[in-house]
Every structure is written in structure tokens, then in C-alpha cells.
Amino acid sequence: MKKKDVKERKDPKGLIGNTLATIVFLSKSQRKTSCSLYLAARSLSDTGFLITLFIVCLTDLGVNIFNVDGICQVVIFLTYICGFLSVWFVVMVTVENYIRICHPFRVNQHCTVRTAKTVIGGFVFVALLLYNFPLWTTGIHVGPDGSRICARHSVYDKINQIVTYSDTVITLIVPMLMIIFLMVAIIYSILELLHRQARLKGKRQKCNERRHSSPQSKVTKLLFSVSFVFITLTLPSHVIRIQMTVKYLYFSSASVICPTMAELAIQKVFLILYYFSFSVTFWCI
Known part of the structure; x- marks a missing residue:
């Protein structure tokens, strides 16, 4: 399985925080803005991801519901979605x-x-269209000792390989490049604005100061913090993932592909940061 099928314990505060964030963003006063709908939708998807991760973690505690036919496929399906x-x-x-x-x-x-409702509905439709494959390429495999393991069917190895590489592009490379590009443009625009403000004096400067303490300014700061925290927590893990993908694509030697102990430790730390990114929406409010 891919990066999302790891058995890590998650802090329940992430679920609580995302639930509170969803309630805040969908409250009567907040749901009238498009950005609140995007943030609420993100909180819901993060909550879903953490729940699937929690189900996988229960296996380590002796509660083996993940390796049950039906639950296995749905959990992996929801993880991708x-x-x-x-x-x-x-x-x-x-x-x-x-x-x-x-x-x-x-x-x-x-x-x-x-517009926000249309975009959110469109992404949900695309996600269901792209990521329904675990429902029919994954199942329960029974080992020689009678143990039951949720894993991919070997007959679909080619399909799973194509999907893995496609998913790397769709959920990693393209969105990360877009976010970085937009963040650079935002920072450049803010620096230009600050430069213009530095040249203003008297009444006009006071007017701009009042404008920057307005609710609109607070919204932009909130949105910027969400994007910045996401980049900070997920970029290291994405870099490692791209590195491993390149190794598998261009190298056949096991000594090259097999990660060292230091690389495994770094991957572990970066993976924890990546999972933590699904728990911090509430703290950005």
C-alpha cells in the first residue's frame, strides 16, 4: 500500500479539533462566505482521513476490524478520497x-x-470517479497460518502501479506546485503593499492601517496560515515520496532502492508531520 496505509497512532485531539472547526465554519454567521465552506469541507475530509487511520491502528491493539472483508476495501477507498x-x-x-x-x-x-458549493461538489465527484478502484482491486488474503490480511489482489498489480504514480501527480506534484506558486504571488503582493504603505504619510496612512485591521484582513490572514501550515507540514514528506518514486522508476538495483536506517528514520518523522497536517485546521482559526 501507499503512504496512507501506515499504522500510526493519531491524537484524538485531531478529530475533536476538526469537528469543532467544522461546527465553527458551518455556523450561521460563517457559512455565508465561500472560504468558510472550503475550510469546513477540508475539516470534514481531514476527519474522514483520521478515522480511517484510527481503524487501521486498532489492528495493533488487537481489534482486527480492518482485516474484515468490506471494511478493508471501504477504509482504503475513503483514505484515497x-x-x-x-x-x-x-x-x-x-x-x-x-x-x-x-x-x-x-x-x-x-x-x-x-461557486464554492459547485467546486466542492465537483471535487467530490472527481474523487469518486478516480478512486473507486480499491473497492474491486483490494481484498482479504488468508495466510498459511490462517491470518487474514487486507491487501491488493496481485492480478491488478499493473493497475495499482499506474494508479500510484497517477496519484503522486494528482495529489502531490500538481497541487503542491500550484500552492507554492500562489503563495509566492501572495507574498510578493503583500510586500508591494507594505512598500507602498511605507511611503504613505498622515491621514492616508491611518486609513490604510484601519483597513488592515478589518474583518477582510483577518480572513486573508486565516487563509494564508492554512496554506502556510499545510506546506510546512507536508512538503518534507512529499519530497521523500518523490525521491522514492524516482528510485523505483529509474533504478533496478535492490541496494539503491532499499532505504537506509537513516532514511527510514527521516521518513518516519516526516510522515508524522504529514499526518499531523490533518489535525491542525482548528488551531489556524
């Missing part, structure tokens, strides 16, 4: 913040609740 949706909702949060900062006169045109 939630992982895909989470990263792309962060992309949409970054896009919205880019519009608010770099093209403020287009906010009323593009940053609407109707």
Missing part, C-alpha cells in the same frame, strides 16, 4: 486568498457561496 479532497481544498483556499489579495476587485465575482 479524503487525502485527495483535503489537498485540493487547501489549493482552493490558497486560490481564494490569492484572489482576495492580488485581485480584490474580483472577490464578489469569484469568491461566492454558489
Whole structure:
């Protein structure tokens, strides 16, 4: 299995935090803005990811519900779905913040609740279309000792290999490049604004200071923090994943492909950071 099929313990605070974040973003006063809908959708997908991870972790505690036919396929299916949706909702949060900062006169045109609902529904449809394969390529394998293990069917190895590489592009390379590009554009726009402000004096400067303490400014800071924290926590793990993918694609020697103890330790640390990124939405509020 891929990066998402790891048995790591997760802090229940992540589930609690995401639940509280969802309640906040869907409250009567918040759900009237598009950014709140994206953040609520991201909190829900993060919660789904953590629940699937928790089910896998129960195996280590002797509760072997993951290796039950039906649950096995659904858990892996939801892991892919939630992982895909989470990263792309962060992309949409970054896009919205880019519009608010770099093209403020287009906010009323593009940053609407109707647009957000359409985009969220579109991503859910695409996710279901792309990631239904675990439902029919995965099953329960019984070992010689009678143990039951949830694993991929070997007959679908080619399909699973193609899907793994495609997923790397769809949920890693493309969204990460988009987020980084938009973040650079946002930072550049903010620096330009600060430079202009530094040249302003008197009443006009005070006016700008009041504007930057407005609710609109707080929204942009919130969206920026969500994107920044996501990049910080997930980029190291993504770099390691790309490195391993390149090794498998271009090297056949086992000594090259097989990671060293130091590399395994680094992967472990970065993977923990990656999983932690599914638990921090509430703390960005």
C-alpha cells in the first residue's frame, strides 16, 4: 500500500479539533462566505482521513476490524478520497486568498457561496470517479497460518502501479506546485503593499492601517496560515515520496532502492508531520 496505509497512532485531539472547526465554519454567521465552506469541507475530509487511520491502528491493539472483508476495501477507498479532497481544498483556499489579495476587485465575482458549493461538489465527484478502484482491486488474503490480511489482489498489480504514480501527480506534484506558486504571488503582493504603505504619510496612512485591521484582513490572514501550515507540514514528506518514486522508476538495483536506517528514520518523522497536517485546521482559526 501507499503512504496512507501506515499504522500510526493519531491524537484524538485531531478529530475533536476538526469537528469543532467544522461546527465553527458551518455556523450561521460563517457559512455565508465561500472560504468558510472550503475550510469546513477540508475539516470534514481531514476527519474522514483520521478515522480511517484510527481503524487501521486498532489492528495493533488487537481489534482486527480492518482485516474484515468490506471494511478493508471501504477504509482504503475513503483514505484515497479524503487525502485527495483535503489537498485540493487547501489549493482552493490558497486560490481564494490569492484572489482576495492580488485581485480584490474580483472577490464578489469569484469568491461566492454558489461557486464554492459547485467546486466542492465537483471535487467530490472527481474523487469518486478516480478512486473507486480499491473497492474491486483490494481484498482479504488468508495466510498459511490462517491470518487474514487486507491487501491488493496481485492480478491488478499493473493497475495499482499506474494508479500510484497517477496519484503522486494528482495529489502531490500538481497541487503542491500550484500552492507554492500562489503563495509566492501572495507574498510578493503583500510586500508591494507594505512598500507602498511605507511611503504613505498622515491621514492616508491611518486609513490604510484601519483597513488592515478589518474583518477582510483577518480572513486573508486565516487563509494564508492554512496554506502556510499545510506546506510546512507536508512538503518534507512529499519530497521523500518523490525521491522514492524516482528510485523505483529509474533504478533496478535492490541496494539503491532499499532505504537506509537513516532514511527510514527521516521518513518516519516526516510522515508524522504529514499526518499531523490533518489535525491542525482548528488551531489556524
